[in-house]
Amino acid sequence: MLSYLSKRLLLALVTLVLVSFIVFLASDVLPGDVGRTILGNFATQAQVHALDVKLGLDHPLLDRYWIWVSHFVRGDWGTSYTLQVPVFGLVMRHFLNSLILGAFALVLIVPVSIAFGVLAATHHDRPIDKAISVTGMSMLALPEFVTGIVVLVLFSIVVHWFPVSSSVPVFSLPSIVRNLFLPALPEMVLIFGYVSRMARAGTVEALNAGYTRTAVLKGLPRHRIMLRHVLRNSLLPTITVVAVQAGYLVGSLIVVETIFNYPGIGNLIYTAATNHDQPVLQAAVFLVALVYTVTNLMADMLYAVFNPRVRLAS
Amino acid sequence: MSAVGLEATRAARLDSRRARARAVLGQLVRSASFDVGAIIVVFWVVDAIFWHVMVPQDPQALNPLAALQGPTAAHWFGTDWLGRDVFSRTLAGATSVLEIAPLATLLGIAGGTIVGLVTGYYGGAVDALVMRLVDAFLAFPLVIIAVLVLALLGTSEITVIVLIGVIFTPVVSRTVRSVVLVERDKEYVASARLRGEGDWYIMTAEILPNVTTPIIVESTVRLGYAIFTAATLSFLSLGIQQPSPDWGLTISLGRQYLQIAPWIVLFPAIALATLVVAVNLVADSVQQVMAR
Numbered sequence: 001m002l003s004y005l006s007k008r009l010l011l012a013l014v015t016l017v018l019v020s021f022i023v024f025l026a027s028d029v030l031p032g033d034v035g036r037t038i039l040g041n042f043a044t045q046a047q048v049h050a051l052d053v054k055l056g057l058d059h060p061l062l063d064r065y066w067i068w069v070s071h072f073v074r075g076d077w078g079t080s081y082t083l084q085v086p087v088f089g090l091v092m093r094h095f096l097n098s099l100i101l102g103a104f105a106l107v108l109i110v111p112v113s114i115a116f117g118v119l120a121a122t123h124h125d126r127p128i129d130k131a132i133s134v135t136g137m138s139m140l141a142l143p144e145f146v147t148g149i150v151v152l153v154l155f156s157i158v159v160h161w162f163p164v165s166s167s168v169p170v171f172s173l174p175s176i177v178r179n180l181f182l183p184a185l186p187e188m189v190l191i192f193g194y195v196s197r198m199a200r201a202g203t204v205e206a207l208n209a210g211y212t213r214t215a216v217l218k219g220l221p222r223h224r225i226m227l228r229h230v231l232r233n234s235l236l237p238t239i240t241v242v243a244v245q246a247g248y249l250v251g252s253l254i255v256v257e258t259i260f261n262y263p264g265i266g267n268l269i270y271t272a273a274t275n276h277d278q279p280v281l282q283a284a285v286f287l288v289a290l291v292y293t294v295t296n297l298m299a300d301m302l303y304a305v306f307n308p309r310v311r312l313a314s
Numbered sequence: 315m316s317a318v319g320l321e322a323t324r325a326a327r328l329d330s331r332r333a334r335a336r337a338v339l340g341q342l343v344r345s346a347s348f349d350v351g352a353i354i355v356v357f358w359v360v361d362a363i364f365w366h367v368m369v370p371q372d373p374q375a376l377n378p379l380a381a382l383q384g385p386t387a388a389h390w391f392g393t394d395w396l397g398r399d400v401f402s403r404t405l406a407g408a409t410s411v412l413e414i415a416p417l418a419t420l421l422g423i424a425g426g427t428i429v430g431l432v433t434g435y436y437g438g439a440v441d442a443l444v445m446r447l448v449d450a451f452l453a454f455p456l457v458i459i460a461v462l463v464l465a466l467l468g469t470s471e472i473t474v475i476v477l478i479g480v481i482f483t484p485v486v487s488r489t490v491r492s493v494v495l496v497e498r499d500k501e502y503v504a505s506a507r508l509r510g511e512g513d514w515y516i517m518t519a520e521i522l523p524n525v526t527t528p529i530i531v532e533s534t535v536r537l538g539y540a541i542f543t544a545a546t547l548s549f550l551s552l553g554i555q556q557p558s559p560d561w562g563l564t565i566s567l568g569r570q571y572l573q574i575a576p577w578i579v580l581f582p583a584i585a586l587a588t589l590v591v592a593v594n595l596v597a598d599s600v601q602q603v604m605a606r
Contacts, residue, residue: 018446019453143545250458251456252455254550285462
């Protein structure tokens with residue numbers, strides 16, 4: 001068990017180092033002339049050069065990588081080129097906003113998705129299963145901006161229930177629902193697709209497993225078989241998916257937050273990318289990758305804790 | 315084994331593969347979700363190629379006097395902010411996404427197959443290194459990589475195709491590698507090695523034909539994602555540029571008229587939704603039939 005966990009931890013660390021290098025390379029090499037981008041077309045070459053020196057862009061690549069990483073670890077993420085504010089606070093504030101939005105969507109939809117997935121599995125290959133599966137698949141396939149637009153037309157324009165543009169809620173239930181429900185809907189559609197599908201697949205497998213047949217033949221009551229034999233095994237893969245999905249949600253947040261004008265990390269990455277705001281972009285993208293790697297790691301560990309076969313195999 | 319015997323087994327193998335392909339096709343045609351999906355996909359592909367003869371009006375013809383009109387007999391889906399016919403533009407809008415997505419998929423599948431074959435077959439240090447790189451790459455949501463690269467590099471149709479293809483390569487390579495790992499320990503590979511065949515021959519002529527099923531399944535799934543990604547990039551104005559009738563772009567530009575002229579975005583959105591759902595219906599059926 002311990003050796004499995006430490007091996008997994010080590011792998012995650014290696015991945016993180018590579019991730020940091022990719023982020024650095026992508027945001028450092030691609031923008032080309034940073035000084036020129038900031039100062040615009042009317043600055044003299046001398047001014048551009050002076051700014052490049054001030055930003056440390058005249059150092060060799062590996063030096064700059066090291067400077068960036070060592071500062072990043074200490075929480076010194078630099079200053080935004082366009083907003084002239086410290087990057088750490090900026091990125092963290094937007095990240096927290098996205099976290100609130102994501103958590104809201106997850107809490108509402110995950111139990112529902114699991115329930116529908118299990119319902120589909122217990123009615124395997126019957127019309128109710130077909131209906132749930134095709135609905136879930138379609139929800140998964142639709143781009144977020146399509147669901148986002150439809151949601152916006154329905155709830156803000158046809159019936160004026162929700163504001164067209166969302167802000168971060170103050171801590172009261174009406175405010176939370178009012179500001180988060182619409183932007184959370186496209187996310188929920190996506191999560192429902194994933195989670196119900198996983199829950200269904202896991203449950204179908206567990207229902208057909210030998211241990212379930214043994215339990216049925218032993219004459220155990222049905223609800224007991226479902227709880228102790230089927231669900232315990234079928235929900236394992238679902239946990240992994242929910243965790244991995246938490247990281248991937250950030251990708252869909254770019255679109256959703258742009259549509260609803262919600263000040264989250266996706267919105268920040270999009271504006272930073274279009275404005276060539278390199279420090280913000282580096283920090284925000286690395287944070288996203290960090291979260292993804294850590295959630296993935298936790299999912300694997302949870303899986304190992306719950307599943308004796310994984311735990312003991314190593 | 316004599317040369318004649320070798321030819322005979324090869325012919326027999328080819329025959330059994332053909333028979334299997336026919337069986338798979340038969341099962342697919344009998345699946346309702348495949349039929350529905352395939353009909354919609356074929357409709358959009360035909361439309362993407364022949365929209366010139368299908369549109370009632372020139373999708374680019376401006377008519378400022380007739381701007382922002384709701385659906386009428388003259389303009390079935392209404393007109394946009396420049397008075398262009400939304401029906402004609404919706405039909406013409408399929409072309410860009412159906413150019414980008416298949417090419418990007420092809421590129422990703424080709425790249426991923428090569429990487430997967432090589433890493434899976436050789437194993438060892440190269441495999442470990444490449445797979446760590448793949449892990450690191452997959453830690454970024456695909457759309458974020460795309461936004462990053464396109465915002466910094468600038469965009470064009472070719473850039474979008476190459477980018478989506480490159481983004482898909484690690485994902486595909488992981489799938490291909492996992493099946494190659496199983497195949498490489500089988501007897502036919504050992505016997506090819508004893509015959510003295512080279513590594514490249516074994517990979518392409520022996521292993522590759524035996525891993526086509528997962529590659530075909532992966533291709534159909536990837537095609538759905540490619541349409542999804544290409545449309546999303548257009549929507550973020552990082553893909554196809556104006557004045558293309560591209561669906562994602564139209565939805566992005568038409569958003570500001572949402573309150574007064576929702577038909578501008580609604581019809582391209584419905585068109586895109588039918589296409590992605592149809593491709594996924596096909597992919598899902600292919601996956602189910604081929605997994606058996």
